[in-house]
Amino acid sequence: MLQNVNDKTLIKKSILGIKKLADELNKDVKIMHVCGSHEHTICKYGIRDVLPNNITVIPGPGCPVCVTTQKEIDKAIYLAEKGYTVATLGDMYRVPGSEKSLMQLQSEGADVKIVYGIGDAVKFAKENPDKKVVFVAIGFETTAPTTASELLSLNNYNNNEDNIKNNKTIDNFHILNCHRQTPPVMDFLLREGTVNMDGFICPGHVSVITGLKPYYAPCEKYKAPMVVAGFEPIDVLMSIFLILKQMINEEAKVENAYKRGVREEGNIVAQKIINKVFEPCDVAWRGFPVITDGGLKLREEYEKYDIHNIEELPVIEEKINKACICSKILRGEKLPTDCKLFGAPCNPMNPIGSCMVSDEGTCRIFYKYHNKL
Structure with missing residues (x-):
């Protein structure tokens, strides 16, 4: 375990170690990460600038807002235009749909509400029984437990006999479910991606929930080194070092370089909550085709909170700017x-x-x- 993540001596040793391994490999190496926080660290501290020329770190689909499809955004816009109160996180508020964003729609008089999370949306629905509220539920395994926990609580509340008798149930709340799972897209990129990756820096936040187990199968199947990393410069550098070391040793295994945050088994409580409310499903990501088990859908007991079971949502033809890459x-x-x-x-x-x-x-x-x- 790292005692001082900002130890400059250790950082310099890591950089020198990476250069030594890169020289020994003597070939181009491409490593992908799937985490926006890792990209922040890489850019903020100029990590790409200190890497040898034959080592490339590629940003992948590590942002849940980014991978939400335009069709899903169009559904949220359709619901707002139909009179629903659409509760959304601040980032989703500004993502362009086919014609406009939720922010633009709000300026035209639609009822769009920015919230900090699903809990705020449920509270708003309870306090405003005359409004039909839809929460745009996005995020990977990191935020899925929050959605699951709130739906568990809401379901218990609505099934309470006293609340039913006193007409206090919350029947005006639903979600537009856009949750996704990360390991399946990593599997897809290794199997069908056009970039030949040599290894993955695994996402720290996601791994806090999932643990290491979801990475074992793709690591073994594609012989791709995988290292879970934290978010300090030394964390990212250490993950690159360990991937290169595996390549030198002709190994492919899952390593945990973020033991101060990630356990082998992950967060068991969070996993149980997710599995109680959700089950894996096939879903498209922005820029990707349908990915097997790439999403999470509500289990039968909780389907009543899915807006798709209340409204017949149209499929609007996407109008993505062709110049946008x-x-x-x-x-x-x-x-x-x-x-x-x-x-x-x-x-x-x-x-x-x-x-x-x-x-x-x-x-x-x-x-x-x-x-x-």
């Missing part, structure tokens, strides 16, 4: 600086693609630190 960025094929729209006209105040909206989005991160790239 967010899909290629999410697949690891391009960087934001390869996009003709990057910086102008696409910027945080005028996002054209989803990757420029969220603080976890690769384009947004590159824009923030572009002078250091």
Whole structure:
């Protein structure tokens, strides 16, 4: 376990160790991460600048806002136009749909409410029984437990005999479910991606919940080194070092370089809550086809909270700007600086693609630190 994550001597040793292994490998190596927080660390501290020329770290689909499809955003907009109160996190508020964003729709008079989480949305629905409330539920395994926990509590509340007798049940709350699972997309990228990756820096936040087990199968199947990393510069450097070391030793295994935050078994309580409310399902990600088990759907007992069972939502044809390369960025094929729209006209105040909206989005991160790239 690292005693001092900001130890400059240790950081220098890690960089020298990476250079030594890179020289020994003597070939181009591509390592992908799937975490916006890792990209923040890489850009903020100029980690790519200190890596040998033959070592490339590629940002992948690590932002839940970014991978939410335009069709899902259009559904939220449709519901708001139909009179629902659409409760959403601040990032989703600004992501462009086919014609407009929820923010633009609110300026036209729609009832769009920014909340800190699903708990605020449930509370609003309880306090405003005359309103039909829909919460846009996004996120990976990190936020899925929160959604599951709130639905468990809501279901218990609505099934309470006293609440039923006194007509106190909350029947005006539903979710637009956009939750996704991370390991299946990593499997897809190794199996069908156009970028030949040599290894993965596994996401720290997700791994706190899942533990290491979900990475074992793809690691073994594709012989791809995988290392769970934290979010300090030394964490990222150490993960790169360990991946290169595995390659030198002709190994492919899952290693935990974030033991201060991640346990082998993960968070068992959170896993049980997720599994009680959700089950895996096939779903498309932005920039990807349908990914087997790439999403989470509500189990039968909780389907009544899915807005799809209340409303017949239309499928609106996507109108993604052809000049926007967010899909290629999410697949690891391009960087934001390869996009003709990057910086102008696409910027945080005028996002054209989803990757420029969220603080976890690769384009947004590159824009923030572009002078250091």
